[in-house]
Amino acid sequence: MTMPRTITSVLMFMLKLSVSAGILIWIFSRIPFSGVLDTLLAAHAGLLTAAYLVMVVNHWANSVKTRILTARQGLTLSVHDIFRISAVTSFYKLILPGGVGGGVIRWYKLARHDNKPMEAFNVIMYDRVIGTMTMALLALLFVALDPMFMAHPYAVPAALVLLLSLIAPILFWAVAFNGRWSRWIYGRLPAFVPFRVREYLQKLAVSADRFSGLNAKTHVRIWVWTIASRFMTLYFYYLFAQALELDLSFAAIAWVRTVVYMLILIPISFSGLGVREGALLLMLAPYGIVPESAVAFSMLSFIAILIMGAWGGAYELFDLLTPGRRRMREAEKRIPTPPDPAITG
Numbered sequence: 232m233t234m235p236r237t238i239t240s241v242l243m244f245m246l247k248l249s250v251s252a253g254i255l256i257w258i259f260s261r262i263p264f265s266g267v268l269d270t271l272l273a274a275h276a277g278l279l280t281a282a283y284l285v286m287v288v289n290h291w292a293n294s295v296k297t298r299i300l301t302a303r304q305g306l307t308l309s310v311h312d313i314f315r316i317s318a319v320t321s322f323y324k325l326i327l328p329g330g331v332g333g334g335v336i337r338w339y340k341l342a343r344h345d346n347k348p349m350e351a352f353n354v355i356m357y358d359r360v361i362g363t364m365t366m367a368l369l370a371l372l373f374v375a376l377d378p379m380f381m382a383h384p385y386a387v388p389a390a391l392v393l394l395l396s397l398i399a400p401i402l403f404w405a406v407a408f409n410g411r412w413s414r415w416i417y418g419r420l421p422a423f424v425p426f427r428v429r430e431y432l433q434k435l436a437v438s439a440d441r442f443s444g445l446n447a448k449t450h451v452r453i454w455v456w457t458i459a460s461r462f463m464t465l466y467f468y469y470l471f472a473q474a475l476e477l478d479l480s481f482a483a484i485a486w487v488r489t490v491v492y493m494l495i496l497i498p499i500s501f502s503g504l505g506v507r508e509g510a511l512l513l514m515l516a517p518y519g520i521v522p523e524s525a526v527a528f529s530m531l532s533f534i535a536i537l538i539m540g541a542w543g544g545a546y547e548l549f550d551l552l553t554p555g556r557r558r559m560r561e562a563e564k565r566i567p568t569p570p571d572p573a574i575t576g
Contacts, residue, residue: 247501254505258512258526266523271530275474279531282470286535289463290317296456299449300357303441304350306341315546316340321536322543324502349434357408357442360400365457367397369465370489377482383517389490396493410443464488471531475524479515487514502536 259267294313301308308316320337334355342351370393374380383389424432445453465485472479491510495503508529515525 251501251504262522270527278474282467285467292460300354318543321539325540349438353438364400370486373482373485408442
């Protein structure tokens with residue numbers, strides 16, 4: 232007898248929370264929390280403010296890039312709509328159990344706008360693939376610029392993580408978005424596959440194939456916004472380090488942050504808590520960063536998640552308190568927006 236999905240999700244959430252709590256308890260049993268708090272309070276307020284402003288600009292840049300992808304799929308979302316969805320997704324990541332708070336919420340919000348679930352799914356997949364690919368490639372380039380990397384005790388596993396993070400999305404991109412999926416599914420699906428399943432797969436494949444028809448100018452726009460967004464991400468982490476007066480180069484932050492990000496994608500903790508702190512302790516120690524500063528650096532990263540989550544929560548609360556405005560916005564969404572030829576071509 233299998234457990235209901237809701238119970239399973241709650242149990243997984245509790246397990247992740249336990250893992251995060253266990254790691255944090257272990258860390259703070261060895262590192263005085265007062266020392267971490269003193270480090271945070273001594274951080275340069277101006278640099279922290281600049282870092283969080285760069286974070287917001289970065290989310291907006293991501294929204295501009297996503298707007299190009301949604302337009303290709305015939306979704307009529309504006310840049311502000313996408314920014315709003317990004318913030319709301321951050322909010323639900325903090326409060327919902329399991330993996331519901333991330334990609335599923337974002338998919339639901341994107342899909343309901345034009346009632347195009349397959350198209351929204353492919354937008355998210357394409358966005359994640361090129362984002363991960365770009366992040367890993369930049370990290371590998373900065374590895375070559377970090378003179379201390381080869382002497383780092385975790386250089387080999389870190390390099391393997393980065394290489395895998397580059398190769399896996401490239402292979403997925405080549406297979407899923409090569410422009411031949413719809414023809415393959417139409418001609419190769421066995422006869423016993425139910426018609427409804429066949430129909431869904433066909434719609435998904437046709438939607439995926441649309442990305443293979445992007446013109447060169449649109450490809451350039453997508454990659455420019457993606458690279459700019461990734462650089463901004465690395466820059467606001469660099470500003471965190473400067474605010475805490477950590478002796479870390481931009482190159483070191485670039486590859487360390489990317490490796491840690493890949494590690495927290497493993498779904499074993501709550502919002503990466505505990506895993507992020509433990510990984511940064513290990514990765515930054517060879518650079519002479521004391522444990523209190525490493526944990527404080529990690530806490531600033533989590534505060535960034537909380538800020539975007541609070542922003543998203545404010546959006547949801549505003550909708551809850553102003554149902555009339557919400558209905559008006561929903562009505563406006565049903566009015567088709569003329570496509571931009573520069574985006575859809």
